[in-house]
Amino acid sequence: xxxxxxxxxxxxxxxxxxxxxxxxxxxxxxxxxxxxxxxxxxxxxxxxxxxxxxxxxxxxxxxxxxxxxxxxxxxxxxxxxxxxxxxxxxxxxxxxxxxxxxxxxxxxxxxxxxxxxxxxxxxxxxxxxxxxxxxxxxxxxxxxxxxxxxx
Numbered sequence: 001x002x003x004x005x006x007x008x009x010x011x012x013x014x015x016x017x018x019x020x021x022x023x024x025x026x027x028x029x030x031x032x033x034x035x036x037x038x039x040x041x042x043x044x045x046x047x048x049x050x051x052x053x054x055x056x057x058x059x060x061x062x063x064x065x066x067x068x069x070x071x072x073x074x075x076x077x078x079x080x081x082x083x084x085x086x087x088x089x090x091x092x093x094x095x096x097x098x099x100x101x102x103x104x105x106x107x108x109x110x111x112x113x114x115x116x117x118x119x120x121x122x123x124x125x126x127x128x129x130x131x132x133x134x135x136x137x138x139x140x141x142x143x144x145x146x147x148x149x150x151x
Contacts, residue, residue, distance in 0.1 A: 046149060047149070050124055050148060050149040050151065053078040053124060053126070053148060054078070054080060054124055054151050056077075056078050057077075057078040057079050057080045057124065058080065060077055060078070060079070062074055062077060062079040062127070063079075063081075064081070064093045064094075064099050064101075064143070067079070067127055067130065067143065068130070068141060068143070071130040074127045074130075075127060075128070075129070075130075076126065076127065076128075077126070077127055078124060078125070078126050078127075078148065079124075079125055079126075079127060079145075080122055080123070080124050080125075080151055081093055081094075081101070081122070081123055081125060082094050082095070082119075082120035082121065082122055082123070083101060083120055083121060083123045083125075084119070084120040084121070085109065085121075088106050088107075089102075089106075091103050091106070092120075094120055095119060095120040100143075101125075101143055101144075101145055102142060102143065102144045102145070103125075103144075103145060103146070103147050104128060104144055104145070104146050104147075105146055105147050106147065108147050109123075109147050110150070121150065122150065122151055123147065123149075123150055123151075124147075124148040124149045124150070124151050125145040125146060125147055125148060126145060126146045126148055127143070127144075127145050128144045128145055128146055129142075129143075129144045130142070130143050130144070131144075
């Protein structure tokens with residue numbers, strides 16, 4: 001004796017629902033992959049380009065003080081510095097309030113201003129220019145760098 005299963009409306013609706021959810025999930029993942037994969041590839045390419053500069057920066061081991069001591073040797077060279085960003089215009093070396101860095105392309109940096117209690121973030125920069133001036137007897141140093149990446 002054979003037992004035949006009857007196809008009920010409930011079973012058909014459940015099966016169609018499962019198929020619909022699976023098809024929708026696959027389509028959603030394909031659409032997301034179109035945007036995520038190129039962004040991932042671009043980020044990996046940027047990281048590969050930065051790796052060369054990071055190794056050069058570690059070899060040079062430039063600090064804020066060494067750049068001020070010998071500016072001619074530091075021009076155009078990369079450095080990995082711990083920078084604290086309080087706003088678009090306020091970036092400080094090692095979070096110190098007196099060693100200010102001017103980022104020429106600050107729009108490329110992440111907007112991670114954070115609070116005043118946040119620690120600094122390692123940042124790959126390229127030294128562009130150092131300008132010294134005297135205003136009312138006080139010496140002012142302006143150290144300008146280009147942001148490259150976060151290592």
